[in-house]
Amino acid sequence: MVRPKRTKYRKCQKGRVGGVDPRSDVHFGSYGLKALEPCRITEKQVEACRVAITRKIKRIGKVWIRIFPDIPxxxxxxxxxxxxxxxxxxYWMCRVKAGKIMFEIDGVxxxxxxxxxxxxxxxxxxxxxxxxxxKYI
Incomplete structure (x- = not known):
């Protein structure tokens, strides 16, 4: 599972999810998966999505995970x-704003x-x- 090795504090408050992510561009790969609404995503959901993507592309290309569940x-x-x-x-979760690029793929x-x-x-x-x-010209 994807979770932090250590944190400053063991427990924290849940907080609210909202707003729009200003950095909503694909940076590392050529194609991306963008969230349309704000939500909370757990570590199990991130791992299930990563496994499904890598199995579908048969490990030919490269996959970047742009979200990290660091909130207990x-x-x-x-x-x-x-x-x-x-x-x-x-469990661990991450807050995802609307417009956030969550996964990126390149090489396929x-x-x-x-x-x-x-x-x-x-x-x-x-x-x-x-x-x-x-494409910037």
Whole structure:
């Protein structure tokens, strides 16, 4: 799973997700997967999307993951009374703003990249769109 090796604090507050990402361009690869709405994405969803993309392109090209789940989400066990402090860390997640490029691909054809990113997008809880790198002349 994708999670940080160590953090400054064990637990943190969940916070709010919103706004638009100003850096909404494909930087590393030629094709990207862009989020259309703000949401929270867990480490399991990121890993499932990565596995689906790499299996579809058959490890020919290169895949960049532009999101990293670094926020711990804690939960208390069921049927526990109120109080007694915050629960233990249950999973890790990342906040994704609208317009954020989450995955990038390079080294494959456009048709294969589009199919792979659509397959990966089916593993995510957010509506996405396939984008290409802008050509500056």
């Amino acid at each position: 989400v804690s939960s208390k066990p069921t049927e526990v009374r109120m109080g007694k402090g915050k629960g233990s860390v249950d 054809s456009m048709e294969l990249a589009k199919r792979a990113l659509e397959l990966g997008a089916s593993k995510l809880p957010v509506p996405t769109i396939f984008v290409m790198k802008k």
